[in-house]
Amino acid sequence: MRVRADRSSADEPGTDPAEPGASGRWTITPARYRILAVAALAMLVAIVATGAAVRLTGSGLGCSDWPNCEPGDFISVGTPNQAIEQLNRLFTGLVSLSVIAAVLGSLRRRPYQRDLMWLSLGLVAGVIGQIVLGGITVLVELHPIAVGGHFVLSMILVADAVVLVWRSGRPAGPRAPVVPPTDLWLSRAALVLVSALMLTGPVVTGTGPHAGDAASPRFGFSIPDVVRVHSINMWLFLTVVVVLLVRLVRTPGIDRLGDGRIVRRGNALLIVIVAQGAIGYVQYAAGIPAAMVLAHIVGATAVLAVTIWFHLGLSAPATPAAGPVGAAMGGGEHHASTVEARA
Numbered sequence: 001m002r003v004r005a006d007r008s009s010a011d012e013p014g015t016d017p018a019e020p021g022a023s024g025r026w027t028i029t030p031a032r033y034r035i036l037a038v039a040a041l042a043m044l045v046a047i048v049a050t051g052a053a054v055r056l057t058g059s060g061l062g063c064s065d066w067p068n069c070e071p072g073d074f075i076s077v078g079t080p081n082q083a084i085e086q087l088n089r090l091f092t093g094l095v096s097l098s099v100i101a102a103v104l105g106s107l108r109r110r111p112y113q114r115d116l117m118w119l120s121l122g123l124v125a126g127v128i129g130q131i132v133l134g135g136i137t138v139l140v141e142l143h144p145i146a147v148g149g150h151f152v153l154s155m156i157l158v159a160d161a162v163v164l165v166w167r168s169g170r171p172a173g174p175r176a177p178v179v180p181p182t183d184l185w186l187s188r189a190a191l192v193l194v195s196a197l198m199l200t201g202p203v204v205t206g207t208g209p210h211a212g213d214a215a216s217p218r219f220g221f222s223i224p225d226v227v228r229v230h231s232i233n234m235w236l237f238l239t240v241v242v243v244l245l246v247r248l249v250r251t252p253g254i255d256r257l258g259d260g261r262i263v264r265r266g267n268a269l270l271i272v273i274v275a276q277g278a279i280g281y282v283q284y285a286a287g288i289p290a291a292m293v294l295a296h297i298v299g300a301t302a303v304l305a306v307t308i309w310f311h312l313g314l315s316a317p318a319t320p321a322a323g324p325v326g327a328a329m330g331g332g333e334h335h336a337s338t339v340e341a342r343a
Contacts, residue, residue: 027108027109029110030109034168037116037161037165038165040120040161040164041161041164044095044099044161045158047091047154048297049294051088051151051154052298053084053294054088055147055210055211056210057080058214059082059212060137060138060213061212061213062081062082062084062086063082063138066134067135069085096131099120099124103117105120106119106120111172119160119163119164119167123160126153126160127157130154133146133150133153144218144219147205155300158304158305162312163308163312166309171317173317174317174318176317177315178262179251179262179314180251183251186243186244187311190237190241190307191308194304195304197230197303197304200226201230203226203229203230204223207219207223208223209288234273238277241270244266245267245270248263249263258314259313259316265309269307279295283295
């Protein structure tokens with residue numbers, strides 16, 4: 001998709017097609033930049049899966065040192081566990097290249113958008129943080145707090161990348177909600193609850209059998225208790241999403257609001273949540289097998305990404321003709337006259 005650099009977009013702060021630098025050489029189109037953003041997101045999701053595989057195969061301490069695999073050896077693949085851990089570390093290099101490409105692309109994209117630069121810089125900062133935290137995790141022998149922090153930072157990076165992909169495919173400028181305030185707040189509540197899931201989940205994992213190494217410390221909680229808390233969190237999240245979707249489906253003209261895909265994205269979110277919940281219950285009933293845990297971790301990443309994608313779709317570029325949301329719905333009780341600069 002090629003975004004037209006008309007005068008209105010150039011007048012927006014931080015969106016001057018001539019920034020940074022006036023040269024038009026070595027520039028890329030919005031469509032090509034979006035490919036870089038999608039690639040960065042894909043790499044960040046992939047390393048969540050490879051990192052989980054390290055822990056689930058008991059390879060978390062396959063390398064006893066950091067940044068060297070073993071004292072005096074930067075690379076060592078003498079055992080299967082060393083090979084698995086080493087491959088995950090090397091894969092981090094590919095992730096680093098993808099986020100650096102996103103930063104460089106944001107600087108050469110025309111029209112230039114400052115928000116894309118900051119979002120991509122956030123990915124670079126996060127990956128650096130992951131590298132440092134990965135080293136700390138090894139040095140503290142996979143303490144569950146460090147391992148959980150590793151996962152949480154991964155989810156923050158995925159969230160950042162999802163927003164980057166969304167914004168890279170849409171024109172710059174202020175956006176306004178296209179749904180009533182109640183629906184917007186329900187969506188925000190869903191974001192809070194899914195964020196809480198990214199915290200309660202690692203607590204369950206840090207209490208369970210998959211520590212990454214047989215000698216690694218664990219939380220001293222009761223597995224049934226932490227699973228119950230995580231499950232309640234999931235049910236609250238699902239309830240909020242269902243209530244929101246019911247309200248949206250009953251909204252007159254919902255297919256004409258925004259880009260017309262609000263309900264479609266909502267249905268996708270519901271499917272992902274139900275699938276993730278099913279995986280969670282099956283893995284617990286089956287005794288928490290490693291393969292099911294891996295599927296659950298990948299599913300958690302998908303739930304977070306789709307939730308953010310859905311929320312972003314509840315707004316559209318603000319135009320003078322848009323008017324209050326309530327007017328578009330045939331009623332005056334709902335309105336969203338406040339323009340929000342959200343993507």
